[in-house]
Amino acid sequence: MSIVKVVVLLLCTLVNSSVVVAALDRTANYEGSSDLVNLRYHLGPVLASPVRLYIIWYGRWNPTHQSTIRDFLYSVSSAANYPSVADWWRTVTIYADQSGSNVTGSVALSGEFHDWGYSHGNYLSRLDMQSVIKTAMNSYTRPLPLDVRGGLYLVLTSGDVRVQDFCRAVCGFHYFTFPHVVGATVPYAWVGYSGAQCPGLCAYPFAWPGYSGMPPPSGDGIMKPPNGDAGVDGMISVIAHELAEVSTNPLVNAWYAGDDPTSPSEVADLCIGVYGSGAGGGYVGAVNKDKWGDGFNLNGVNGRKFLVQWVWSPVKNRCYGPNALD
Numbered sequence: 611m612s613i614v615k616v617v618v619l620l621l622c623t624l625v626n627s628s629v630v631v632a633a634l635d636r637t638a639n640y641e642g643s644s645d646l647v648n649l650r651y652h653l654g655p656v657l658a659s660p661v662r663l664y665i666i667w668y669g670r671w672n673p674t675h676q677s678t679i680r681d682f683l684y685s686v687s688s689a690a691n692y693p694s695v696a697d698w699w700r701t702v703t704i705y706a707d708q709s710g711s712n713v714t715g716s717v718a719l720s721g722e723f724h725d726w727g728y729s730h731g732n733y734l735s736r737l738d739m740q741s742v743i744k745t746a747m748n749s750y751t752r753p754l755p756l757d758v759r760g761g762l763y764l765v766l767t768s769g770d771v772r773v774q775d776f777c778r779a780v781c782g783f784h785y786f787t788f789p790h791v792v793g794a795t796v797p798y799a800w801v802g803y804s805g806a807q808c809p810g811l812c813a814y815p816f817a818w819p820g821y822s823g824m825p826p827p828s829g830d831g832i833m834k835p836p837n838g839d840a841g842v843d844g845m846i847s848v849i850a851h852e853l854a855e856v857s858t859n860p861l862v863n864a865w866y867a868g869d870d871p872t873s874p875s876e877v878a879d880l881c882i883g884v885y886g887s888g889a890g891g892g893y894v895g896a897v898n899k900d901k902w903g904d905g906f907n908l909n910g911v912n913g914r915k916f917l918v919q920w921v922w923s924p925v926k927n928r929c930y931g932p933n934a935l936d
């Protein structure tokens with residue numbers, strides 16, 4: 611659910627290189643330690659109906675960044691060259707609920723709302739997200755529908771918006787709305803553009819984490835972002851992370867590990883920092899490089915390339931993505 615804490619853990623291992631060596635020694639691929647993971651099903655529903663996704667662009671957005679994000683979302687349910695974003699989503703559709711319904715393979719971008727005027731200011735608490743969603747539904751011009759059957763709301767905040775816990779504890783989160791605030795319970799997720807505020811934390815591995823206490827590596831130690839902007843390319847992986855988790859745990863009572871439902875480890879939390887085979891200890895794993903040297907592991911629509919973290923596969927009992935070498 612919160613994506614930062616594991617990154618910090620990973621980077622701590624970077625600081626103490628002996629830990630890295632030990633970790634790499636122990637398991638050739640950190641993708642594999644099912645002993646440490648007790649992902650369990652807690653009887654709630656998954657998002658089994660076709661998802662209609664509604665974006666709320668909060669603040670002032672760069673149109674180039676918006677089209678990168680739209681293309682990523684279009685890619686979830688569209689064919690592209692293997693390994694594609696849709697191939698990656700297939701691991702998420704393995705999860706089912708007690709009615710025998712799997713997470714849907716159909717995610718359609720169905721509406722967008724532009725909150726140019728920062729309707730709730732430039733600092734948002736977690737709870738404010740619900741009011742931002744309500745504002746988009748109440749707008750006089752082009753309101754978003756309250757879509758209780760398949761609606762999933764994605765609030766994306768621009769780089770000048772501060773959000774509670776953003777850049778300290780989280781890069782994104784998901785939850786569900788309360789009927790007395792929004793009119794019904796619908797799942798939603800928030801992800802912030804981190805390019806200005808904390809790229810080292812939320813756009814890793816495209817930016818160097820200054821707080822690691824280590825100097826940035828020389829040469830090509832920092833991965834180049836496939837869509838030209840560390841902030842937005844980092845955001846793509848966080849959006850993917852939240853989509854996978856909200857789909858498998860929309861009411862926070864379906865798929866998660868750990869005993870505490872207030873800080874569950876969900877299907878993507880278990881795989882933070884893992885983008886390819888052999889990942890672990892700060893190494894992102896085997897990923898591809900395009901002809902400009904940009905790192906990516908998935909193909910999308912319009913010839914796009916994206917770098918997206920893996921998710922936990924309940925079949926393989928390890929983190930998995932379609933670019934796996936084994």
Ligand SMILES: *[C@@H]1O[C@H](CO)[C@@H](O)[C@H](O)[C@H]1NC(C)=O
Pocket residue numbers: 700703704705706712
């Ligand atoms: C649906 O869920 C079941 C149970 O988890 C799984 O075995 C099956 O592979 C899933 N189907 C798809 C298409 O992923």
